[in-house]
Amino acid sequence: MQLSVAERQALGGAALVLLVQALVPLHGALEYRQALVASQPWRTLTAHLVHVNWVHALLNLAAWLVVARLFAPELRTWRQPLVLAVAALAVTLHLALLHPGIAWYRGFSGTLHGVFFAGATAWLLALLTDGERRPRALWLPAVLVAGGWVKVLAEQPGGSLTPYAQWLGAGIVPQAHLAGAVAGSMLGLLFAWAGPREPVTHARN
Numbered sequence: 001m002q003l004s005v006a007e008r009q010a011l012g013g014a015a016l017v018l019l020v021q022a023l024v025p026l027h028g029a030l031e032y033r034q035a036l037v038a039s040q041p042w043r044t045l046t047a048h049l050v051h052v053n054w055v056h057a058l059l060n061l062a063a064w065l066v067v068a069r070l071f072a073p074e075l076r077t078w079r080q081p082l083v084l085a086v087a088a089l090a091v092t093l094h095l096a097l098l099h100p101g102i103a104w105y106r107g108f109s110g111t112l113h114g115v116f117f118a119g120a121t122a123w124l125l126a127l128l129t130d131g132e133r134r135p136r137a138l139w140l141p142a143v144l145v146a147g148g149w150v151k152v153l154a155e156q157p158g159g160s161l162t163p164y165a166q167w168l169g170a171g172i173v174p175q176a177h178l179a180g181a182v183a184g185s186m187l188g189l190l191f192a193w194a195g196p197r198e199p200v201t202h203a204r205n
Helices: 007-022 022-031 055-072 079-098 109-129 133-156 173-192
Strands: none
Touching: 007 022, 022 079, 055 079, 055 173, 079 109, 079 173, 109 133, 109 173, 133 173
C-alpha cells in the first residue's frame, strides 16, 4: 500500500519523537518552562517533542498516524509541516501570555489538535463550497468539526488549572488543546480557500 505524503511525514515525525523520548536526560532542557522560554526560545518547538512518559508519547503518536491518514487529501506536501509549526508556536504563546501560572508543559497533544482541526475544517469547507457537493458526504466532516469543538470547550478548566489525569500520572493542559484547535481551524480556512485537494484514493476508503 502506498503511503500519502502526510502519512510519511507523520511516520518520520513519530520516529523523531520516539528518539527524543528515549533521551531522558535532555527532557528538562527541551520542555516548555514559563520562566525560561523567553531566554531559551528553542523550547517553543522542542516542548512538543517530549512527553511525560511512554504511554503519553505512544498515544499521541498513534493518534497522529490516524489523523494523518484520515486527512491525507487536506494535508498534502507543505501543509502538515506548516500546521505543526504554527500550532506549536500558538500553543507556546498562548500558555506564556495567557496562562503564566502553568509553569511547564510537555507533549504533542496541543499540536495534534492543530493538525486535526486543520484537516477537518478544510475537508468540510471544501465540500460546502463544491458546486457539485453531495449532502450525504457532509455528515462525517461536520461531525468531526462539531464534536472536536464540543470536546475542546467542555474540557477547559477555570483559569490556569491543570486537571490531574490518573491514566497519565500527571496533570494535563487542556489550554494547549484550545490553542492548537484555534490555530488549526484558521489554517483549515486558508487551505480550503487555497484550492483543490490532492486526490488520495485510499485515505477515506
